[in-house]
Amino acid sequence: MSPRELRDGRDDGLMPLSSLDLDSVTSFAGLARAMAATSFGGRRLGQALDVCLAMFSDPECKVVLTLSGAMTVAKQGRIICDMIDRGLVQAVVATGALMAHGLTESIGLTHYAIDPDSDDKELFEKGYNRVYDTLELESNLNEVCEVVADVLEQCTPEEGVWSSARFCRAVGETLDQRDEGPGILRSAWRKNVPVFIPAFTDSEMGLDFATFAMKKALAARNDRERDISYKELFTAIPPYNPFLDLQEYARFVGDAKALGIFTVGGGVPRNWAQQVAPYYDITADRLEVELAAPRFKYGVRLCPEPVYWGGLSGCTYSEGVSWGKFVAPEDGGRYAEVLADATVVWPLLMKAVFEELDA
Numbered sequence: 001m002s003p004r005e006l007r008d009g010r011d012d013g014l015m016p017l018s019s020l021d022l023d024s025v026t027s028f029a030g031l032a033r034a035m036a037a038t039s040f041g042g043r044r045l046g047q048a049l050d051v052c053l054a055m056f057s058d059p060e061c062k063v064v065l066t067l068s069g070a071m072t073v074a075k076q077g078r079i080i081c082d083m084i085d086r087g088l089v090q091a092v093v094a095t096g097a098l099m100a101h102g103l104t105e106s107i108g109l110t111h112y113a114i115d116p117d118s119d120d121k122e123l124f125e126k127g128y129n130r131v132y133d134t135l136e137l138e139s140n141l142n143e144v145c146e147v148v149a150d151v152l153e154q155c156t157p158e159e160g161v162w163s164s165a166r167f168c169r170a171v172g173e174t175l176d177q178r179d180e181g182p183g184i185l186r187s188a189w190r191k192n193v194p195v196f197i198p199a200f201t202d203s204e205m206g207l208d209f210a211t212f213a214m215k216k217a218l219a220a221r222n223d224r225e226r227d228i229s230y231k232e233l234f235t236a237i238p239p240y241n242p243f244l245d246l247q248e249y250a251r252f253v254g255d256a257k258a259l260g261i262f263t264v265g266g267g268v269p270r271n272w273a274q275q276v277a278p279y280y281d282i283t284a285d286r287l288e289v290e291l292a293a294p295r296f297k298y299g300v301r302l303c304p305e306p307v308y309w310g311g312l313s314g315c316t317y318s319e320g321v322s323w324g325k326f327v328a329p330e331d332g333g334r335y336a337e338v339l340a341d342a343t344v345v346w347p348l349l350m351k352a353v354f355e356e357l358d359a
Contacts, residue, residue: 096203
């Protein structure tokens with residue numbers, strides 16, 4: 001057996017690490033950069049700062065922000081507003097629940113802290129809906145229902161058919177007119193940033209949309225009777241077409257010279273946003289037309305889910321390369337994945353980004 005070489009890492013171009021010296025840190029950006037020279041999650045956060053700055057500073061790049069998890073209940077909504085207001089993102093793809101809970105904030109309502117070991121039956125009886133250690137009041141959601149109904153009464157979508165993006169624009173304009181405080185949809189409307197909710201019916205707003213259609217159907221009954229079976233009641237269908245969202249998003253991507261994605265969590269928003277590249281590929285192949293192949297060049301993901309759970313939230317960017325969703329790193333793709341609770345790392349990362357961009 002030949003003896004091992006005792007080489008110095010610098011000879012092979014390896015990056016030397018440095019012990020984190022907090023006395024020398026004077027800013028959030030400085031902390032993230034110092035963490036980049038450490039290990040594990042700290043290094044990943046520092047790498048994410050570099051990718052974010054490259055992505056947000058690329059004048060040709062359109063950035064898609066995808067959001068899942070209870071981020072607005074967790075009081076991260078102002079970060080989303082800041083990212084939109086600063087022009088850092090050009091489209092948002094989110095869960096309906098996240099947007100509905102953010103809407104309660106936008107109209108001046110409040111979430112409350114709660115001990116997660118509280119009696120959930122008692123919470124239900126008090127009208128409290130628990131999200132881990134936070135409460136969304138049922139009365140808040142009733143107020144959201146009123147906003148939804150007001151928008152549906154007052155606004156008429158193109159061709160008389162709604163999509164999630166069309167509805168979010170209408171809500172955003174309504175919030176701007178009400179002027180009750182900052183809000184994600186208000187910021188998006190002001191900046192002309194489309195907000196897509198692919199699983200729209202999986203949300204309070206989606207349910208409110210459906211109950212509004214049923215209320216209209218009941219009002220149209222000549223006999224005015226309310227003695228109606230559930231089978232008859234649940235036949236009322238709102239004028240809503242999710243394929244309007246799919247095609248609008250595909251056109252948005254087609255106008256981009258470069259694409260970036262900033263993902264919090266995963267789930268449907270992440271997959272729906274990323275599948276646009278395969279959508280272009282199969283469209284070109286099956287329809288025998290010439291289409292440019294869009295690929296995400298930049299990506300930053302904040303999510304604690306590991307690969308071995310098998311969900312899309314834990315899917316790596318490397319796997320996405322195999323689907324044609326992302327540019328391979330050797331071809332210029334730049335990615336960072338921070339496997340941590342977004343409520344811990346997202347504020348730190350964005351504060352560092354803002355400092356660097358404002359410098």
